[in-house]
Amino acid sequence: MAAGFKTAEPLEYHRSFLKENCRPDGRELSEFRTTTLNIGSITTADGSALVKMGNTTIICGIKAELANPTVDAPGKGYIVPNVDLPPLCSSRFRPGPPGEQAQAASQFIADVIESSEVIETEDLCIDRGKLCWVLYCDIMCLDYDGNILDAAVVALLAALRNTQLPEVTVNKETSTPEVNFEKRHRLHIHKHPVGTSFCVFDDSVLIVDPTAEEESLSTAQLTVVTDEDDRLCSLHKPGGSSMSGEKLQECINRATARQREIQKLIEKVTHSVTTAQ
Amino acid sequence: MKDTPLSNCERDFLIKAIEEKKRLDGRQTYDYRKIKITFGTDYGCCFVDLGQTRVVAQVSCELVAPKESRPSEGIMFFNIELSPMASPAFEQGRQSELSVKLNRQLERCLRNSKCIDTESLCVVSGEKVWQVRVDVHTLNNDGNLMDAASIAAIAALSHFRRPDVGIQGEEVTVFSPEERDPIPLSIYHMPISISFAFFQQGTFLLVDPCEREERVMDGLLMIAMNKHREICSIQSSGGIMLLKEQVMRCSKIASVKVSEITELINKALFNDRTARKAGRKCGFAESLPQERITALKTDQSEVEMTDVSERASDIIQKAEAPPPMAASPVLPAPGVGQVGHGLQNTWGLEEDEEQEEESSGEEEEIKMEEEQREKDKTTEAVVEISDSEEEEVVILYPETTKKPKNAGSSSDQKGAAASKKRQKK
Amino acid sequence: MMEVSASSVSLREFGCEQTLLSRPDGSASFVQGDTSVMAGVYGPAEVKVSKEIYDRATLEVLIQPKVGLPGVRERSQEQCVRETCEAALLLSLHPRSSLTLILQVLHDDGSLLGCCLNAACMALMDAGLSMSCLFCGVSCAITADGRIITDPTAAQEKESRALMTFAIDSTERRVIMSSTKGSFSVHELQQCIAVSQKASEKIFHFYRDSVRRRYSKNL
Numbered sequence: 011m012a013a014g015f016k017t018a019e020p021l022e023y024h025r026s027f028l029k030e031n032c033r034p035d036g037r038e039l040s041e042f043r044t045t046t047l048n049i050g051s052i053t054t055a056d057g058s059a060l061v062k063m064g065n066t067t068i069i070c071g072i073k074a075e076l077a078n079p080t081v082d083a084p085g086k087g088y089i090v091p092n093v094d095l096p097p098l099c100s101s102r103f104r105p106g107p108p109g110e111q112a113q114a115a116s117q118f119i120a121d122v123i124e125s126s127e128v129i130e131t132e133d134l135c136i137d138r139g140k141l142c143w144v145l146y147c148d149i150m151c152l153d154y155d156g157n158i159l160d161a162a163v164v165a166l167l168a169a170l171r172n173t174q175l176p177e178v179t180v181n182k183e184t185s186t187p188e189v190n191f192e193k194r195h196r197l198h199i200h201k202h203p204v205g206t207s208f209c210v211f212d213d214s215v216l217i218v219d220p221t222a223e224e225e226s227l228s229t230a231q232l233t234v235v236t237d238e239d240d241r242l243c244s245l246h247k248p249g250g251s252s253m254s255g256e257k258l259q260e261c262i263n264r265a266t267a268r269q270r271e272i273q274k275l276i277e278k279v280t281h282s283v284t285t286a287q
Numbered sequence: 288m289k290d291t292p293l294s295n296c297e298r299d300f301l302i303k304a305i306e307e308k309k310r311l312d313g314r315q316t317y318d319y320r321k322i323k324i325t326f327g328t329d330y331g332c333c334f335v336d337l338g339q340t341r342v343v344a345q346v347s348c349e350l351v352a353p354k355e356s357r358p359s360e361g362i363m364f365f366n367i368e369l370s371p372m373a374s375p376a377f378e379q380g381r382q383s384e385l386s387v388k389l390n391r392q393l394e395r396c397l398r399n400s401k402c403i404d405t406e407s408l409c410v411v412s413g414e415k416v417w418q419v420r421v422d423v424h425t426l427n428n429d430g431n432l433m434d435a436a437s438i439a440a441i442a443a444l445s446h447f448r449r450p451d452v453g454i455q456g457e458e459v460t461v462f463s464p465e466e467r468d469p470i471p472l473s474i475y476h477m478p479i480s481i482s483f484a485f486f487q488q489g490t491f492l493l494v495d496p497c498e499r500e501e502r503v504m505d506g507l508l509m510i511a512m513n514k515h516r517e518i519c520s521i522q523s524s525g526g527i528m529l530l531k532e533q534v535m536r537c538s539k540i541a542s543v544k545v546s547e548i549t550e551l552i553n554k555a556l557f558n559d560r561t562a563r564k565a566g567r568k569c570g571f572a573e574s575l576p577q578e579r580i581t582a583l584k585t586d587q588s589e590v591e592m593t594d595v596s597e598r599a600s601d602i603i604q605k606a607e608a609p610p611p612m613a614a615s616p617v618l619p620a621p622g623v624g625q626v627g628h629g630l631q632n633t634w635g636l637e638e639d640e641e642q643e644e645e646s647s648g649e650e651e652e653i654k655m656e657e658e659q660r661e662k663d664k665t666t667e668a669v670v671e672i673s674d675s676e677e678e679e680v681v682i683l684y685p686e687t688t689k690k691p692k693n694a695g696s697s698s699d700q701k702g703a704a705a706s707k708k709r710q711k712k
Numbered sequence: 713m714m715e716v717s718a719s720s721v722s723l724r725e726f727g728c729e730q731t732l733l734s735r736p737d738g739s740a741s742f743v744q745g746d747t748s749v750m751a752g753v754y755g756p757a758e759v760k761v762s763k764e765i766y767d768r769a770t771l772e773v774l775i776q777p778k779v780g781l782p783g784v785r786e787r788s789q790e791q792c793v794r795e796t797c798e799a800a801l802l803l804s805l806h807p808r809s810s811l812t813l814i815l816q817v818l819h820d821d822g823s824l825l826g827c828c829l830n831a832a833c834m835a836l837m838d839a840g841l842s843m844s845c846l847f848c849g850v851s852c853a854i855t856a857d858g859r860i861i862t863d864p865t866a867a868q869e870k871e872s873r874a875l876m877t878f879a880i881d882s883t884e885r886r887v888i889m890s891s892t893k894g895s896f897s898v899h900e901l902q903q904c905i906a907v908s909q910k911a912s913e914k915i916f917h918f919y920r921d922s923v924r925r926r927y928s929k930n931l
Binding site for chain 1: 598602618622
């Protein structure tokens with residue numbers, strides 16, 4: 011009976027739960043799904059992390075390459091994020107060039123990196139105007155069950171924490187770079203931005219960490235990104251039902267709590283790896 | 288979205304009118320519609336209104352490596368973008384036949400006629416040259432896009448100023464407009480394309496066809512010419528045969544039209560120059576027609592700021608503050624961490640009680656399936672009846688070392704979710 | 713706490729012209745200072761089968777940059793404009809049909825996304841589409857010393873520490889869309905929202921005036 015009700019009237023089905031202040035999967039309205047983090051999942055990458063939030067699974071691999079800095083910013087390296095939503099992760103995506111959602115997610119991640127200054131691009135410069143690092147951050151969704159932006163930000167942050175760059179010296183005589191793979195050092199992470207996504211049901215009920223089904227039934231979505239100093243790096247609300255300043259403040263406060271939780275998680279997991287070595 | 292088709296009745300009416308030497312908008316056979324040329328705030332931005340047809344051209348430039356075959360020449364790039372704004376028939380990102388035709392004609396008109404001195408665009412031979420890019424966007428298609436685009440492109444090129452560069456040894460520095468005045472392109476002549484539409488297998492001829500007339504025409508002749516009466520390109524399309532005299536007559540008309548239009552462009556350029564010199568504003572806000580009732584403009588206005596700060600603090604204080612403490616994460620293994628006790632994923636990473644329960648519900652389903660399968664099997668000669676679902680699952684997943692129960696629950700998410708609901712009831 | 717000096721908080725002169733193109737069903741150009749955007753709307757019209765939605769109209773938004781082809785940045789702006797329009801339009805009145813909104817950037821001198829939203833709203837009004845509310849776009853920049861600038865120019869945007877664009881609805885002055893760049897404190901955000909709500913009054917007033925002027929002679 012319940013299954014039939016769910017298929018025939020998905021919105022009514024969700025409403026009947028929301029009326030009781032809970033959700034079909036048993037969570038409270040402001041409760042996240044269990045977040046599992048594994049770092050160093052890909053050995054061939056310079057840094058990597060796998061994040062699971064409920065069923066949503068995102069993997070992030072970081073590849074560092076040497077390149078020439080751009081003419082406009084000779085003292086800076088650059089970071090190129092890319093979010094891939096392959097057909098593998100959900101039937102809603104088709105093979106071929108990236109769709110609108112993937113492009114919007116890539117742009118969002120790029121904005122978060124730039125706004126939060128998670129990494130100072132000056133740190134990536136090796137030889138001013140001649141040589142710098144490019145960090146290709148490939149973020150791939152393996153299982154799509156909503157809220158990929160939060161998972162992608164956590165995966166990216168954990169992967170950056172995990173990244174070790176080899177030491178590079180520029181040979182004075184031949185002016186060619188020499189890479190010393192034996193000696194690696196970690197990236198300096200300045201900030202820890204963490205995203206928290208919300209969905210609005212029927213223009214009024216606010217729920218956190220939506221699943222794919224909740225996302226598709228909701229009337230609005232928004233993502234708040236905060237860092238450890240309680241500064242906001244992004245308040246991304248592409249549209250949907252309107253919200254008052256008070257309601258947004260509620261979201262921001264929930265996001266602050268989430269940021270502490272995730273930073274602690276990343277901190278602990280990174281620590282467990284270094285002690286295990 | 289498709290264009291609205293033209294009805295037979297309209298078509299007949301149009302042709303009949305043309306046969307009687309009448310045009311819908313009251314023009315004579317050789318008349319052009321009103322041409323309006325305006326320039327934007329940027330250098331190299333030009334709007335052309337040809338009656339209702341509207342296009343905008345923008346010239347931009349950047350330093351690139353030259354082509355190997357021509358190391359000391361700058362690169363010209365033209366692009367006419369048939370934006371869906373101009374007509375519902377135009378699609379985004381699709382190379383239509385019309386777009387290829389227009390782009391080709393513009394290239395022949397402006398690049399192949401060598402009207403721009405590309406050698407002056409060279410900065411360091413073989414290393415760095417300017418690439419000048421002309422983007423023409425169509426805003427409204429009311430016929431004769433080609434003429435409008437060619438006027439817009441050449442006017443924009445004449446209006447454009449590229450930044451000055453300085454070379455010191457190997458270093459190339461690009462000066463901003465504040466440091467050094469930008470430099471105009473050197474343009475030898477201004478080729479302009481003039482379109483002629485032919486009807487009834489070439490019996491009737493119209494200059495500057497509008498969109499309706501373009502739909503019923505049999506053929507089109509485009510002549511690009513400069514004011515020195517030098518023909519830069521001729522293109523006939525639509526598959527009509529033209530007599531030598533007809534082409535000659537068209538080229539004579541073209542020469543008159545070209546000199547008129549060239550004068551108009553020069554006048555517009557002159558007006559813009561004097562306006563800029565006088566320090567007057569020449570932006571879009573100025574070009575907005577004031578007299579129309581569909582247009583309205585306001586002046587700069589202050590925003591009241593009295594209680595903004597108080598309101599912001601008010602909202603922040605009223606909201607429930609975030610809890611100071613965060614939940615401690617669990618570390619099942621080095622390199623793996625977990626936080627939160629909300630919904631677990633259904634991957635079967637952790638074996639907790641709930642999943643055990645779920646799989647018992649699962650078993651029922653499997654059993655039912657199995658009964659079905661067993662019924663099927665009895666029809667076969669050799670029967671290998673399995674007595675437990677464990678074996679069944681093992682056969683399905685011969686390489687899994689996990690407990691079959693678990694494999695069952697993780698293999699079918701939907702089933703697990705459904706069974707959970709059943710338990711709740 | 714930083715107090716905001718009133719001098720910096722102003723909107724540049726802005727203007728709008730509607731029904732300026734003959735082909736689209738609705739068109740408008742919106743000018744804010746030197747920033748200018750032209751918008752055209754087609755629809756409701758027939759829809760491609762692959763994009764058909766059974767209970768409402770499909771809205772497509774295209775943003776055409778002035779130079780070059782649209783890229784990832786335009787895609788994300790398109791998403792913002794589209795979802796804002798979807799929130800305001802009563803799309804369920806036109807099931808199984810398509811609406812196309814094309815925005816052509818004519819000049820970018822700051823507050824581009826805000827200007828796009830204003831042009832879009834004026835064009836939708838001109839097309840006579842039913843909407844549950846109007847919306848407007850307001851951009852705010854926060855300078856290095858913590859001042860708030862509304863409707864910043866490109867130069868002010870470049871020097872600013874953070875940039876925010878909000879879409880405000882006309883019924884309750886709430887936030888439909890928010891897009892931010894740079895980092896800022898919660899207090900700054902709430903201030904910017906409050907300022908944008910104030911600024912939106914001016915723009916809605918302008919909408920009203922322009923519509924009144926437009927229909928002044930039809931009676």
